[in-house]
Amino acid sequence: MTEQQPEWVQIADIPSQYDIAEFCHQLEAQGIRFRLRERGEMVELWVASSEDVRKVVRMLQDYSIHHPPPPPPGMPQLGFKEQVQKMPVVVVLILLSIVGSAIVDWGFPLIHWFTFQDFELFGDSISFDTADMAMAKGQYWRLITPIFLHFGIFHVAFNSVWMWELGRRVEPLAGSMHILMVVLLMALASNIAQYLWSGPSLFGGMSGVVYGLLGYVWMRNKVAPRPILALPSGLLVFMLVWLFAGMTGLIDLLMSGSIANAAHAAGLVSGMVLGIWSGKVESGGERQ
Numbered sequence: 001m002t003e004q005q006p007e008w009v010q011i012a013d014i015p016s017q018y019d020i021a022e023f024c025h026q027l028e029a030q031g032i033r034f035r036l037r038e039r040g041e042m043v044e045l046w047v048a049s050s051e052d053v054r055k056v057v058r059m060l061q062d063y064s065i066h067h068p069p070p071p072p073p074g075m076p077q078l079g080f081k082e083q084v085q086k087m088p089v090v091v092v093l094i095l096l097s098i099v100g101s102a103i104v105d106w107g108f109p110l111i112h113w114f115t116f117q118d119f120e121l122f123g124d125s126i127s128f129d130t131a132d133m134a135m136a137k138g139q140y141w142r143l144i145t146p147i148f149l150h151f152g153i154f155h156v157a158f159n160s161v162w163m164w165e166l167g168r169r170v171e172p173l174a175g176s177m178h179i180l181m182v183v184l185l186m187a188l189a190s191n192i193a194q195y196l197w198s199g200p201s202l203f204g205g206m207s208g209v210v211y212g213l214l215g216y217v218w219m220r221n222k223v224a225p226r227p228i229l230a231l232p233s234g235l236l237v238f239m240l241v242w243l244f245a246g247m248t249g250l251i252d253l254l255m256s257g258s259i260a261n262a263a264h265a266a267g268l269v270s271g272m273v274l275g276i277w278s279g280k281v282e283s284g285g286e287r288q
Contacts, residue, residue, distance in 0.1 A: 008035070011045045011056050015227045020045075023063045032056060042225040083168055089176045090167035093183065094160045097206050100148030101156040104204075114145040116191055117200050128200035146194075147187045149204025159206035165235075166213035169228050174278065182278075186212030186270050193266030203260050208267030214239050215271030216278070223279025243268065 014020060016038065027034050032055070033048035047056050084091055103110050112119050118129040118139070134142050150156035171179045190208025195201075218236060221229035243264050 007050055008046045008048055009050050009053055011047055011053065012060060013039075013042045013044055013225065015230070016043050017227070018043075020063075023060065026059060026063070027056070030055075030059075040225045042227075087168055087171045087176075089180050089183070090163060090171055093167070093206070093209075094163055096148045097150055097156050097160055097163070100204065101150035101153075104149055104151055111149065114142075114149050115202060115204070116142050116146050116195050118142075119200075119202070126202070130200055131195055143191060144184060144187045146191050146204040147206050147209055150206070151204065155205060159210055162210045162239075163206055163213070166210065166217055169217055170213060173226060173228055178278075182212075182216060182271075182274055183209055185274065186216075186267050189270035190260075190263035190267040194260045194263040197262035198260075203263070205260060205263070207260065208263035210267070211239070211243065211264045212267035212271030212274070215268040215273075216275035219272045219275030220279040220282075221275075223276055224282040 020043075024034070024036075032052050034056070035046050035048075037044040037046065045056075045060075047053065100114065103114065117131045117134050120127050131142070150159065167179065170182070174182075186209045190212065194203050194208070214231075214236070217229050217231060220226075221231070243261075
């Protein structure tokens with residue numbers, strides 16, 4: 001005869017600073033076999049039988065309601081002024097987005113200096129140059145500057161809110177120079193992808209970078225978990241649903257203009273790659 005080995009199932013990743021001693025006593029009282037495994041700044045909760053998964057999940061949900069976890073260390077515990085001081089790059093990006101929105105609304109003759117390729121207006125028609133022509137003239141800033149152009153209050157407000165929410169998780173952890181380099185790479189990927197997809201056109205916005213930061217935070221936290229990188233599941237689901245809704249054309253029906261879906265997708269993918277790379281670099285550094 002052979003003894004059947006337990007089929008261990010992982011239930012959750014729990015921040016290490018969250019006291020679950022009482023919850024563990026509850027599991028023991030229910031006769032549920034479990035074990036905890038430390039991984040970075042997280043604690044993995046495993047149970048010995050898949051039959052107990054639903055029960056343990058419900059118990060953990062009830063426990064978290066009556067025992068709210070403390071806010072993660074880092075930025076969320078700081079006041080607004082302290083956050084601003086620790087996030088100069090994020091603040092400047094938001095301010096430049098507001099300036100870009102003002103140029104679109106009130107300084108349209110200047111907008112052609114910020115687009116991916118130059119253009120000229122002839123009455124009600126518009127004639128675009130190509131990106132190759134802009135690069136031949138040494139106008140390399142055009143690879144980046146479209147991210148600052150915003151078309152309407154909703155556009156700039158939406159991107160600024162998510163830039164703040166995601167940026168405050170990255171810049172205090174990785175540093176201002178790191179997030180600056182990451183944003184520039186995401187901007188390159190998203191702008192080039194949108195140009196290759198749509199051809200010479202008038203596009204802009206920080207959304208590609210926002211999706212890039214989403215992918216960055218998501219993947220880096222999987223590779224090298226940190227409490228400050230933990231995203232509420234609802235936020236991640238909302239942003240991914242918004243991405244796919246844009247690809248179906250649904251959002252275009254509800255808003256004026258069209259969604260730069262290629263920029264969003266390229267930003268997300270580039271951010272995920274950068275997040276994995278950064279997480280591995282961090283994990284490798286900790287093991288040395």
